[in-house]
Amino acid sequence: MRRLIYEWAESCRIAAQQIAANRTRSFLTILGVIIGIVAVTLMGTAIRGIDTGFDRSMSLLGDDVLYVEQWPWTPGEDFWLYRNRPDIKVADAGRLNEVIASTPNSRLRLAVPAPATMETVTYAKRQLSNVYIMGTTSDYALIGITDCRSGRFLNEPESRGGRNVCVIGLDVAENLFGADDPLGKTLKIGNQGYQVIGVFERQGSFLGLFSFDSQVVIPLASYAKYFKTGSENASIRVKVKDRRQMDEAREELRGAFRRVRGLLPEQADNFAINEQQAFRSTLEPVKAGLAIAGLFITGLALFVGAIGIMNVTFVSVRERTREIGTRKALGARRRTILMQFLIEAVAVCLLGGAIGLVLAFGLFTLVASLFPSFPIQFSPFLVFVALIISVLTGISSGFVPAWQASSLNPVEALRYE
Amino acid sequence: MPNEIAMEPRLARSGADVVIRIEGITKRYVMGATTVHALKGIDLLIRRNEYLAVMGPSGSGKSTLMNMLGCLDTPTSGRYEFNGQDVANMEDDELAAIRNREIGFVFQTFNLLPRSTSLQNVELPLVYAGVPASERRHRAAEALFRVGLMDRLHHKPNELSGGQRQRVAIARALVNRPSIILADEPTGNLDSQTGREIMTLFENLHEGGNTIIVVTHEEAIARHARRVVRLRDGKIESDHATAHL
Ligand SMILES: Nc1ncnc2c1ncn2[C@@H]1O[C@H](COP(=O)(O)OP(=O)(O)OP(=O)(O)O)[C@@H](O)[C@H]1O
Ligand SMILES: [Mg+2]
Numbered sequence: 001m002r003r004l005i006y007e008w009a010e011s012c013r014i015a016a017q018q019i020a021a022n023r024t025r026s027f028l029t030i031l032g033v034i035i036g037i038v039a040v041t042l043m044g045t046a047i048r049g050i051d052t053g054f055d056r057s058m059s060l061l062g063d064d065v066l067y068v069e070q071w072p073w074t075p076g077e078d079f080w081l082y083r084n085r086p087d088i089k090v091a092d093a094g095r096l097n098e099v100i101a102s103t104p105n106s107r108l109r110l111a112v113p114a115p116a117t118m119e120t121v122t123y124a125k126r127q128l129s130n131v132y133i134m135g136t137t138s139d140y141a142l143i144g145i146t147d148c149r150s151g152r153f154l155n156e157p158e159s160r161g162g163r164n165v166c167v168i169g170l171d172v173a174e175n176l177f178g179a180d181d182p183l184g185k186t187l188k189i190g191n192q193g194y195q196v197i198g199v200f201e202r203q204g205s206f207l208g209l210f211s212f213d214s215q216v217v218i219p220l221a222s223y224a225k226y227f228k229t230g231s232e233n234a235s236i237r238v239k240v241k242d243r244r245q246m247d248e249a250r251e252e253l254r255g256a257f258r259r260v261r262g263l264l265p266e267q268a269d270n271f272a273i274n275e276q277q278a279f280r281s282t283l284e285p286v287k288a289g290l291a292i293a294g295l296f297i298t299g300l301a302l303f304v305g306a307i308g309i310m311n312v313t314f315v316s317v318r319e320r321t322r323e324i325g326t327r328k329a330l331g332a333r334r335r336t337i338l339m340q341f342l343i344e345a346v347a348v349c350l351l352g353g354a355i356g357l358v359l360a361f362g363l364f365t366l367v368a369s370l371f372p373s374f375p376i377q378f379s380p381f382l383v384f385v386a387l388i389i390s391v392l393t394g395i396s397s398g399f400v401p402a403w404q405a406s407s408l409n410p411v412e413a414l415r416y417e
Numbered sequence: 418m419p420n421e422i423a424m425e426p427r428l429a430r431s432g433a434d435v436v437i438r439i440e441g442i443t444k445r446y447v448m449g450a451t452t453v454h455a456l457k458g459i460d461l462l463i464r465r466n467e468y469l470a471v472m473g474p475s476g477s478g479k480s481t482l483m484n485m486l487g488c489l490d491t492p493t494s495g496r497y498e499f500n501g502q503d504v505a506n507m508e509d510d511e512l513a514a515i516r517n518r519e520i521g522f523v524f525q526t527f528n529l530l531p532r533s534t535s536l537q538n539v540e541l542p543l544v545y546a547g548v549p550a551s552e553r554r555h556r557a558a559e560a561l562f563r564v565g566l567m568d569r570l571h572h573k574p575n576e577l578s579g580g581q582r583q584r585v586a587i588a589r590a591l592v593n594r595p596s597i598i599l600a601d602e603p604t605g606n607l608d609s610q611t612g613r614e615i616m617t618l619f620e621n622l623h624e625g626g627n628t629i630i631v632v633t634h635e636e637a638i639a640r641h642a643r644r645v646v647r648l649r650d651g652k653i654e655s656d657h658a659t660a661h662l
């Protein structure tokens with residue numbers, strides 16, 4: 001046991017010497033390992049990044065909210081079927097709440113209408129087109145994020161009375177007002193003037209598709225007065241009491257909304273119930289694709305790297321045949337020689353792994369500083385995985401030549417020219 | 418073997434003294450269709466603190482015999498007892514352990530590790546013997562002191578002369594206090610002056626109690642030994658004491 005440790009230390013010393021003595025050769029051989037490790041960490045980080053980005057986006061939608069809408073979020077089969085469905089009306093929300101109230105032990109808490117449309121917003125000479133305008137009530141605070149950086153969200157009288165006030169996203173505020181304080185100013189949505197009473201905190205974008213920072217929220221009554229409530233963006237958001245019972249809640253909501261719509265049992269649903277969970281399944285193929293591509297690149301690079309290391313170890317064994325003979329004459333056992341060459345191969349791979357990690361880390365920091373909103377994460381787990389992969393590559397590529405070295409006949413090794 | 422029975426009592430009496438005892442050792446190399454009989458039945462008895470020279474023409478089997486004696490190779494047939502242990506049929510790793518503990522090798526080509534210092538080279542057998550680092554350094558330095566290289570502990574082989582390299586190799590052979598030191602043409606790569614110095618060193622080691630076997634071509638070198646075994650064509654031609662000076 002003690003001898004094993006001494007032999008190990010001696011092998012490490014020799015390995016370090018060998019790598020240092022053959023710097024160029026060592027570097028060339030670890031190139032494959034470096035590329036492999038960079039690829040595997042990039043892939044891991046990208047997948048994790050998508051996950052965290054997704055989770056962050058999902059929390060914007062709320063994981064205990066169901067959306068009653070005309071269109072399903074996941075790609076559906078029949079465009080015309082959805083197209084011809086009746087609009088989701090504001091009044092449906094009130095009727096839905098009545099149904100919920102009359103259901104004993106309902107799993108649903110509250111339905112909040114949130115019709116929306118795209119409009120041009122202007123202030124002074126500045127203009128933003130295609131801004132997401134949403135009409136809703138103060139109840140929206142129960143289901144969505146309404147934290148304000150300055151000012152406040154809609155209150156009850158405002159949402160009922162239909163005063164022309166608005167709460168704007170941070171990007172809208174910055175683009176229209178620049179450095180000025182938007183509070184109290186009046187902007188125009190379409191051709192209606194709205195006074196700004198609040199600016200949202202930064203919320204971020206949903207999967208980079210839809211930015212919550214570029215929306216404008218106005219009272220439902222005001223929205224109903226000036227905008228078409230039945231647009232395809234219209235939705236009724238329903239808060240669920242217990243997020244662990246989303247499936248049951250969705251079924252209850254389906255029944256409740258069928259009652260609102262007065263559908264006969266044989267009639268199919270003419271609405272869609274959406275939830276954030278639906279996105280998760282659409283994301284899986286993307287993640288799987290990334291993983292396959294990443295694993296393919298990693299595998300290829302590591303394979304090439306392993307072949308290179310195997311070759312170099314073979315060369316090293318041949319060059320040092322006499323040394324092997326000498327060591328055997330001095331009492332090195334087979335496993336001592338085996339271990340020595342394995343350690344050398346593993347050390348080369350670990351070096352490659354370490355360099356790969358440093359490179360990958362540099363890349364991440366660069367990307368993170370260039371695109372701060374891009375959700376990437378460098379995890380200790382990835383470091384661990386990368387090092388394990390390096391060690392395994394070293395062992396698998398070094399084993400055959402090391403075995404060959406350990407089985408050399410000492411006499412022949414000593415005679416080798 | 419006619420004299421075997423007669424030999425037995427004598428061996429039993431002095432058995433504790435015998436380091437090497439080989440009987441009827443043969444070694445055959447099969448190379449495709451041809452077979453080389455490198456050794457054709459060798460008997461040899463070597464006692465503690467003997468100083469033996471092996472001589473013979475090139476190809477007579479001297480190195481083959483030394484490899485056998487050094488447990489680097491196993492005989493095709495015959496018996497080999499080293500310190501009373503049967504080593505003719507041992508496994509690789511058992512032989513490695515014997516070599517490590519009992520045998521010190523000195524090669525014609527020195528065979529030092531090129532990137533390691535004298536001290537590290539001499540420590541190597543102790544590493545394989547599982548000696549702790551501090552004791553290793555101590556014993557390696559002591560061995561280097563005995564060969565007169567106390568001031569070259571941290572030199573690498575390419576910073577040493579040929580004679581100094583061979584001294585490092587001898588220190589390495591000594592360091593684990595082996596039962597026997599085997600030297601195959603230790604002066605073959607040295608000029609005659611340096612060769613004489615190395616032989617003086619062997620002389621001193623012999624006087625210090627070591628058992629030494631030297632293979633050589635040169636009568637002048639062989640004269641340092643107390644006993645000369647001459648091989649010819651894989652057999653012992655003669656085996657007698659020298660007129661030691
Ligand atoms: N590995 C081998 N394969 C085949 N034949 C071998 C091998 N090793 C030695 N021989 C043969 O065995 C015979 C004895 O060789 P050995 O090396 O013992 O001679 P030697 O007495 O040491 O000669 P030299 O004085 O030239 O060193 C030679 O004929 C040689 O060719
Ligand atoms: Mg020879």
